[in-house]
Amino acid sequence: GLKVVAPSNAKDAKNLLKAAILDPNPVVFLEHKAIYRQRTFAATLEPTKDSITPLGKAKIVHEGSDVTIVCYSMMVMYANEIAKKLEKEGISVEVIDLRSLAPLDLETILTSVKKTSKLLILHEDKKFGGFGAEIAALVMENAFEYLDAPIKRIGALNIPMPFSKVLEDATLPQKDDIEKEIRKLASF
Numbered sequence: 001g002l003k004v005v006a007p008s009n010a011k012d013a014k015n016l017l018k019a020a021i022l023d024p025n026p027v028v029f030l031e032h033k034a035i036y037r038q039r040t041f042a043a044t045l046e047p048t049k050d051s052i053t054p055l056g057k058a059k060i061v062h063e064g065s066d067v068t069i070v071c072y073s074m075m076v077m078y079a080n081e082i083a084k085k086l087e088k089e090g091i092s093v094e095v096i097d098l099r100s101l102a103p104l105d106l107e108t109i110l111t112s113v114k115k116t117s118k119l120l121i122l123h124e125d126k127k128f129g130g131f132g133a134e135i136a137a138l139v140m141e142n143a144f145e146y147l148d149a150p151i152k153r154i155g156a157l158n159i160p161m162p163f164s165k166v167l168e169d170a171t172l173p174q175k176d177d178i179e180k181e182i183r184k185l186a187s188f
Helices: 010-020 031-035 076-087 105-114 131-146 165-171 176-188
Strands: 003-007 025-030 059-062 067-071 093-098 100-102 119-126 152-156
Touching: 010 025, 010 031, 025 165, 031 067, 067 076, 067 165, 067 176, 076 119, 076 176, 093 105, 100 152, 100 176, 105 131, 119 131, 152 165, 152 176
Parallel strands: 003 025, 067 093, 067 119, 119 152
Antiparallel strands: 003 100, 059 093
16 A cells, blocks of 8 residues: 655665665655755764665654654654753653654554653644644554553644745744643653
């Protein structure tokens, strides 16, 4: 069936594209324009000619024990940056980079939620009817008894995406909003 990938860095973009080309199924490849200008959170080692990132396998980019953040594409960079900041204050955040939206690595998400008991879903998609709602539903169906707090979602406002940078920033999730929500969840 149809597969969907959304890399968060240059290394994954290269390796997921190779996996998509080799896959016999159609693969939608979602590229965030900011990944091409990335100066931080890029691959430390250039991927080898033969390296491939498997479709359907998420990656834990920051280990934590208080709150799980599930995200993809550019939001991974934001989440990782905030997780490092909050770690200095004693708030331990686990950041999961989905990399592949379909197939979804539900096992990695559930394992993390069982460990932290709190979940924040972060994406640039619209909050209402966005992909985060599906993740929330799957976690509720499969790990409800492990949750100590309501599942929280952060997404874009439910309006058409503007072209102006100022208006785009007002529409999309920002680091301050993400940090506030993590702090609320951690203190729950």
